[in-house]
Amino acid sequence: MLELRDVHKTFNAGTVNEKCAVDGVNLTLEDGDFVTVIGGNGAGKSTMLNLIAGVYPVDQGxxxxxxxxxxxxxxxxxAKFLGRVFQDPMMGTAATMEIEENLALAYRRGKVRGLGHGISNAERKLYREKLATLGLGLEDRMNTKVGLLSGGQRQALTLLMATLQKPALLLLDEHTAALDPKTADKVLQLTQEMVDRDHLTTLMVTHNMKHAIQYGNRLIMMDSGRVAVDIRGEEKKNLTVSDLLEKFHIENDRMLLSE
Amino acid sequence: MEIANLLNALPGAVGQGLIWGIMAIGVFITYKILDIADLTVDGTLATGGATCIMLLHAGFPVWVALLGAFAAGLGAGLITGLLHTCMGIPALLAGILTQYALWSVNLQILDGANQSISVDKYPLLISSRYVSTAIWIVALFVIVIIAVLYWFFGTSLGCGLRASGANPNMSRAQGINVNLNKIIGLMLSNALVALAGGLLGQYQGFADVKMGIGSIVIGLAAVIIGETLFSRIFRNFALRLLGVVLGAIIYYVVLQTISWFGIDSDFQKMLTAIIVAIFLAVSYWKGRFARPAKKRAAVNSAKGEVK
Known part of the structure; x- marks a missing residue:
């Protein structure tokens, strides 16, 4: 499935701001894996996802x-292979375009964008059905500009857009971090439903240890640009927050505060 | 200061406004859709005028001359696009560089600083001597251009282009080639500006290497006037483009009225700058002082009820 081979990335190399964000990551994901990724600020989680997505090139690996x-x-x-949801709800959708136009953009991910007509009626029907599964009433607001939606609604829509064409790999970069706890739970629940329905291989970065334990079949913890801990199988199933804290002496304010 | 003088001058203002409306649609594509302030157009307008007039001098039919102007604009946009995307030059600077280079190109095309063309000797499409005919013909151009653009921006490619301007990060994540779309948008925009230059050259009976100076400001004025005045009623894309053309007409009617008051035409550029500044400020103040949060919430809930 996904394989990272000795991936390195340093920002601002040769300056006082030099920052080695990813320092030799090796990671192999099996088909259907749902991996949660935790780690402190600057541990290299988001950089790793961005290197997979190609936001910037790798230095090595x-x-x-x-x-x-x-x-x-x-x-x-x-993008043809990847579905992505970002931390910032504003980032995954085009605010000045309608809900159905955003979905139409996502529906053409990995296809040639020619001079054919934008949205067919059959497509509209599909979007309506898909939007209904979100349970947010968006199926009746297909012509609303996305900029008028709330952060949670936009994040749910981005999630739908990421999975509208089945991606080989779903990349979730702290996609619930900007939402209130209730909305975050709702979006996570939707995530789980979509992953189950399409058997998606998923990489989910989170700052919330409870979520990291509750979701997925494998958990990795990053530290200083490397994979420090890799827990899977039975051990992952029986994992508790206190296990994690005790076992790995995690001293990170944000992680503790989010308990 | 006879009112009859003003009324007599108005059709001319409308004719000019319509031609500049085509130019303003070009500016709309870069400024509003791609979110780029493209300064190439100051050069492209003259390139279009020069190409059109010289092709007519060479004996080509008028439609070939206009197509030639259009093609010249495509080329100018392509160069700015390549400077921006392949060479990593900021869009504003890329436009300035192309515009600067076009000055020399335009002098070469014109074989001098200017060339005149007489409606008596050449089969011109429009001329300021026959204003009402010119208005009808240019209006037809405007309708066709808006119809084609309305179709284009509804296609998959066109939607991708709009998304590239609206949210480049999201566009790349959805597999859209943002750089290619920027180049296409810049080419289309400059082609329309050059076409407007070709029409303007015929209308005024000459092409001049200086005819494009400050045209970006006039184009922006038209876009901003059109969007500020009509954004409430014109929501559909085709109507928004029409609003931009109306903005250009309003600009020229206001200018005509100002000169009717006896203000020296030397002040024209300053007055234009003031008009643009005022309209930009109005849209800023509208957002800032109109209690936006409450208002927007009210609009949202009203929309929710309707739909």
């Missing part, structure tokens, strides 16, 4: 997906 080498591909070409 390789990114492979189903044996295809993604390393030389630009971001927009990798």
């Amino acid at each position: 390789k990114v492979l997906l189903n044996e295809t080498d993604l390393t030389p591909l630009p971001e927009y070409q990798r």
